[in-house]
Amino acid sequence: MLKRVIQFFKGVLAKGPDKEEQNTINDLLSPEAQQAFYQMTVADQRHTLNVMKTAVEIAEKQGVAGSFDMDFLKRCCLLHDIGRGPKMNSIRKSYGVLLDKFFHGWSLENSQKPSDSYFKDIMYRYYNHPEIGCSELMKLGMIHEADIILRHHSGKDEELLAHEQAVLRILMEADRLN
Numbered sequence: 556m557l558k559r560v561i562q563f564f565k566g567v568l569a570k571g572p573d574k575e576e577q578n579t580i581n582d583l584l585s586p587e588a589q590q591a592f593y594q595m596t597v598a599d600q601r602h603t604l605n606v607m608k609t610a611v612e613i614a615e616k617q618g619v620a621g622s623f624d625m626d627f628l629k630r631c632c633l634l635h636d637i638g639r640g641p642k643m644n645s646i647r648k649s650y651g652v653l654l655d656k657f658f659h660g661w662s663l664e665n666s667q668k669p670s671d672s673y674f675k676d677i678m679y680r681y682y683n684h685p686e687i688g689c690s691e692l693m694k695l696g697m698i699h700e701a702d703i704i705l706r707h708h709s710g711k712d713e714e715l716l717a718h719e720q721a722v723l724r725i726l727m728e729a730d731r732l733n
């Protein structure tokens with residue numbers, strides 16, 4: 556619970572990318588992918604930047620940084636939550652957590668498709684953002700990133716290549732820590 560409270564305030568107080576981070580984003584992402592990044596809330600932009608930093612640290616600590624495409628890992632980190640969309644601020648995220656915990660059945664039932672209802676829309680994004688993000692990246696031709704992002708909560712990695720499995724594991728660990 557304390558973790559959630561801290562997360563809430565981190566989200567409220569979050570700042571967007573600084574100059575150096577903007578340059579990194581420029582180097583890593585196409586203009587279309589940058590658009591997908593910047594449509595997220597500032598809180599989610601900060602979250603994904605933090606996930607990227609942690610992921611690089613994990614890869615370096617594991618000694619795998621030289622053995623696979625670090626730019627690919629960084630792109631996956633920056634884009635992993637684009638499916639949350641432009642409205643998932645700290646308040647909506649908190650509703651998502653609470654509805655998932657205390658109204659789980661209702662939430663599952665009412666999260667199957669986009670909705671004009673405030674709470675149903677939150678739960679649609681909350682549960683389906685990996686699929687939504689995946690299909691957005693497929694449209695941009697980022698097929699490999701899409702495949703990782705699709706699995707960033709389920710962790711189902713049976714069909715992935717070994718280096719993709721390693722990327723997914725590091726992304727999920729970095730996400731958990733942020």
Ligand SMILES: [Fe+2]
Pocket residue numbers: 635636684707708
């Ligand atoms: Fe996510």
Ligand SMILES: [Fe+2]
Pocket residue numbers: 602606635636730
């Ligand atoms: Fe995340």
